[in-house]
Amino acid sequence: xxxxxxxxxxxxxxxxxxxxxxxxxxxxxxxxxxxxxxxxxxxxxxxxxxxxxxxxxxxxxxxxxxxxxxxxxxxxxxxxxxxxxxxxxxxxxxxxxxxxxxxxxxxxxxxxxxxxxxxxxxxxxxxxxxxxxxxxxxxxxxxxxxxxxxxxxxxxxxxxxxxxxxxxxxxx
Amino acid sequence: xxxxxxxxxxxxxxxxxxxxxxxxxxxxxxxxxxxxxxxxxxxxxxxxxxxxxxxxxxxxxxxxxxxxxxxxxxxxxxxxxxxxxxxxxxxxxxxxxxxxxxxxxxxxxxxxxxxxxxxxxxxxxxxxxxxxxxxxxxxxxxxxxxxxxxxxxxxxxxxxxxxxxxxxxxxxxxxxxxxxxxxxxxxxxxxxxxxxxxxxxxxxxxxxxxxxxxxxxxxxxxxxxxxxxxxxxxxxxxxxxxxxxxxxxxxxxxxxxxxxxxxxxxxxxxxxxxxxxxxxxxxxxxxxxxx
Numbered sequence: 216x217x218x219x220x221x222x223x224x225x226x227x228x229x230x231x232x233x234x235x236x237x238x239x240x241x242x243x244x245x246x247x248x249x250x251x252x253x254x255x256x257x258x259x260x261x262x263x264x265x266x267x268x269x270x271x272x273x274x275x276x277x278x279x280x281x282x283x284x285x286x287x288x289x290x291x292x293x294x295x296x297x298x299x300x301x302x303x304x305x306x307x308x309x310x311x312x313x314x315x316x317x318x319x320x321x322x323x324x325x326x327x328x329x330x331x332x333x334x335x336x337x338x339x340x341x342x343x344x345x346x347x348x349x350x351x352x353x354x355x356x357x358x359x360x361x362x363x364x365x366x367x368x369x370x371x372x373x374x375x376x377x378x379x380x381x382x383x384x385x386x387x
Numbered sequence: 388x389x390x391x392x393x394x395x396x397x398x399x400x401x402x403x404x405x406x407x408x409x410x411x412x413x414x415x416x417x418x419x420x421x422x423x424x425x426x427x428x429x430x431x432x433x434x435x436x437x438x439x440x441x442x443x444x445x446x447x448x449x450x451x452x453x454x455x456x457x458x459x460x461x462x463x464x465x466x467x468x469x470x471x472x473x474x475x476x477x478x479x480x481x482x483x484x485x486x487x488x489x490x491x492x493x494x495x496x497x498x499x500x501x502x503x504x505x506x507x508x509x510x511x512x513x514x515x516x517x518x519x520x521x522x523x524x525x526x527x528x529x530x531x532x533x534x535x536x537x538x539x540x541x542x543x544x545x546x547x548x549x550x551x552x553x554x555x556x557x558x559x560x561x562x563x564x565x566x567x568x569x570x571x572x573x574x575x576x577x578x579x580x581x582x583x584x585x586x587x588x589x590x591x592x593x594x595x596x597x598x599x600x601x602x603x604x605x606x607x608x609x610x611x612x613x614x615x616x617x618x619x620x621x622x623x624x625x626x627x628x629x630x631x632x633x634x635x636x637x638x639x640x641x642x643x644x645x646x647x648x649x650x651x652x653x654x655x656x657x658x659x660x661x662x663x664x665x666x667x668x669x670x671x672x673x674x675x676x677x678x
Contacts, residue, residue, distance in 0.1 A: 264406045272413050279420075286421030293414050297406075346421065349431040350553075 222258070225379055229254050230274070234281050237371075245363040251278060251288075252339045253372040255296050256332060257379055260303060260320060264296070271296035291343040295335055302338075306330040321384045328380070332372050333365075340365045426521050426568040427552070430560045434553035437513065437525050437560070459654060462544050505619050508534065508657040513558065517565050517591040517650050524549065524561040528657065534559045539618045539658040546647035547571070547624045548655060550617050559657075564624070565591050565649050572614035573624050573643075575603050581614045584624055584643070592645055594625065599639040605630050611643055616666045619658060 233251045240248070255271050275289025282288070307327050323331065340361045348357045401408070422432045508528060515524040528534045540548040540561045549563035562569055565586050573584040573596045582599035596611055605627060613622040625643035633640055660666075 265409060268406070268410055268413060272417075275417065279417075284421070285424030286417040286419070289417035290414060290421055293410060293417060297410050349428065349435070 221379070221383060225257060225375075226254050226274075229375060230277065233278070238282060242367075243363075245360055246367055247360065247364045248367040248371055249336075249340065249343070249364065250368060250371045250375060252292065252295055252336060252368075253332075253375050255292060255299065256335050256372070257320065257376055260300075264300065267296045267299060268293060287343065287346055290346060291339055294342060295339045298338070299335070302334050303331055306334060321380045325377075328376060329369075329373055332376055333369050336369045336372055337361070337365045340368065426562065426566060429521055430523055430553040430562060433523050433525065434555045434558060434560045437555060437558040458651075459543075462542075466543060504660060504662045506659040506661060508532065508538075508659070510534075510540075510559075510655050510657050512653050512655060515563070515649075515652065520567045520588040522563055522565045524563050524652070526551075526559045526561060526655065526657070527557070529557040529559050530554045531556050533659075534657060535659070537617055537663060539622070539660070541618075541622055541656050541658060542647045542652060543654055543656060545622055545656075547613055547618070547622050548647055548649070548652060551657070563649065564594060564645060564647075571618075571624070573611040574614040575599065575605060575627075576610040576612060578604050580604075582639070582641075584611070591649055593628065594643050594645055596624075596627075596641040596643055597638070599641060601632060601636065601638055603639060605639055605641060611641075616663055617660060619660070 229250055233249065237248050237250065242248075251274060254274055255267065258267055258270060271292045272289055275292040278288040279285055307323055320328075344357050344360045344364070350357075422428050510526040510528040510532075513525040513527050516522045524540070526534075526540070534551060534554055536551050536554060538551045540550060540563075542548060547564055549561045549566070549569060551559050552562040553560040564571075564584075567586055567588050569586060571584050572581050574581040575596075580600045580603035582596045584594055584596050586594045599605065607627055607629065609627045611624045611627065612620065613624055623646045625645045628642045628644045630639050630641035632638070
């Protein structure tokens with residue numbers, strides 16, 4: 216039996232941090248940290264993709280509503296939900312069909328967890344900022360935003376994931 | 388009608404692909420919501436899709452244009468006559484004094500404009516609309532032709548259409564007067580008072596000139612021209628149809644009859660103000676320093 220209560224807390228904490236803290240920070244025009252993809256990345260791996268897609272749509276819909284971005288968050292989060300099994304297969308070097316979250320995610324080494332989060336966050340940020348600018352003339356500006364934003368987001372997401380994994384492991 | 392075998396195969400197909408179908412459905416819905424959220428995203432997406440649909444739209448528009456050739460010819464003939472009259476004046480001036488006068492060379496209605504700072508490009512309308520709150524016009528010139536964002540777009544007889552907000556390699560998208568997000572300064576003829584021109588989406592033939600000083604000498608039929616760094620002086624927006632003071636009696640609000648027939652534009656002129664970037668960066672700098 217999975218700890219669904221932990222996931223509810225994870226969702227609430229990450230969303231609150233994103234909306235109340237990170238969205239209101241003005242660090243630099245290049246730095247826009249986003250940790251909400253962690254909500255989707257840390258969902259149980261054995262969850263069927265259809266449920267992960269619906270979770271991503273709901274998360275994106277809430278953020279779109281709160282920030283007034285009208286579809287941008289949802290459109291960038293859905294592809295991440297779709298390719299999540301492929302990313303974890305790639306980074307963990309094993310199949311996910313028969314695995315479950317209690318076995319797989321906490322069993323990842325630090326390096327593997329970092330690789331899983333990094334690839335996912337960069338993919339998400341690339342989609343997000345490309346959709347936001349939608350301009351070839353702003354290409355280098357967009358690439359710089361993706362690079363700088365991803366670095367900070369990876370660090371924050373990794374901290375959240377490590378803390379969450381340690382709690383899940385301790386509760387098993 | 389489907390027989391049982393076909394229905395079964397259809398169900399099998401949906402069962403096999405429903406995750407991808409759901410993903411596509413949700414993604415398209417999200418992108419559609421995002422695309423229609425602001426005029427900027429609408430214009431950007433229109434510029435991208437026009438790269439694909441532009442040729443088809445262009446062919447359809449060409450057929451429609453064939454039937455409006457006579458009125459276009461009349462406008463061009465009138466412009467040619469004006470140009471010839473000016474040329475004759477220049478020749479006469481040359482013969483009598485041996486020197487050229489600026490008055491002979493410049494358009495009569497815009498003697499104060501420094502035309503050397505403007506570059507002109509001819510273009511054709513590929514598609515346009517006037518029936519939505521946020522209309523756009525697509526032109527058959529793009530980055531490859533030297534077209535850039537913020538260039539002005541006018542009719543051949545110098546009436547305001549809008550300005551460019553997005554470009555692809557071969558096409559560009561114009562934010563026209565008939566878009567509720569469009570704003571431009573409008574100056575009343577015969578004076579220096581100006582206000583802000585916008586469209587309320589009620590009629591494609593009328594726009595509103597607001598925030599015009601109560602000291603302006605306004606009357607029915609007064610011409611209103613563009614007052615903006617993007618455009619040369621003398622570009623006509625329309626004529627005052629009716630006007631009234633606001634409730635606080637501090638400013639006029641006027642209803643203007645749009646000069647350009649936005650439902651039948653075809654040949655247009657794109658105007659680049661080569662000083663526009665300099666003016667904008669200077670303004671940005673000043674705003675940063677004193678805001």
